[in-house]
Amino acid sequence: MAMISLRILGIGLLVPLLVGCQSGQAEMASLSGVDVVGKADHCNRQSPGLSLARSMSEFPDVDGLLPAGEGALKAGRDVLVIYLGQRPTPGYGAELRQAQTVEKVLTLSLEATRPDSDAMMAQVITTPCVALAIPDEGWSSLYVEMDSDGFPLSLEASAGR
Structure with a gap:
């Protein structure tokens, strides 16, 4: 539309x-200081969740995310992978709308994207995710909010490598 x-x-x-x-x-x-560095339709995670990678050994093996995630990690940034959980068709995802740090809490606001209601979609189960390069300092916990089932989610971690 x-x-x-x-x-x-x-x-x-x-x-x-x-x-x-x-x-x-x-x-x-x-x-x-937050950038979307990748998106994928098949991230092999059935339920919503968060995964923080600070090195390539911690980065999930997901087609489509590796090149951008590797570049962000080599540039000294952390990468947060946000899993949306299982969806009935392709076309689901998330867009970053706002990111702010207040009192050491990095809050990321995302908007869920869905396929158009009149779109012809294959009935293929997907497990979409989005990868965000985030600052490696200045926060002690992450809070991710999105207008989707399974959210909000939070993660406690010490900033820095």
Whole structure:
């Protein structure tokens, strides 16, 4: 539905609209120090959960996440993998909306994405996840909120390597 709406707007209105969205997302990511580094449909986790990786040996073996996760880890950042749990079709995921640290609690707000209700989807069970590069210091606990079953989730960890 979003694609149809954008086509109706025309190319003259589309460019400023996309630039505004992209600059807003980039500004939020640079202020918070959190970046989406990967997404995958098959993450082999049946229920929602969190996994914090500080080295490649801790990083989950998931197709589609490895290259970006490895790059973030080599750059000295931690990688948080957020598992959405089992879903009935492809097309489910999550978008980072806000990230902030208050009193050593890093709060990540995500919005669940779902396939369009009128989309033709294969009936294939998926276990989607999203990987976020997060600061390796400045927090002592993580709180992840999302408008999806199984959330919010939290994780206690000491910041730093």
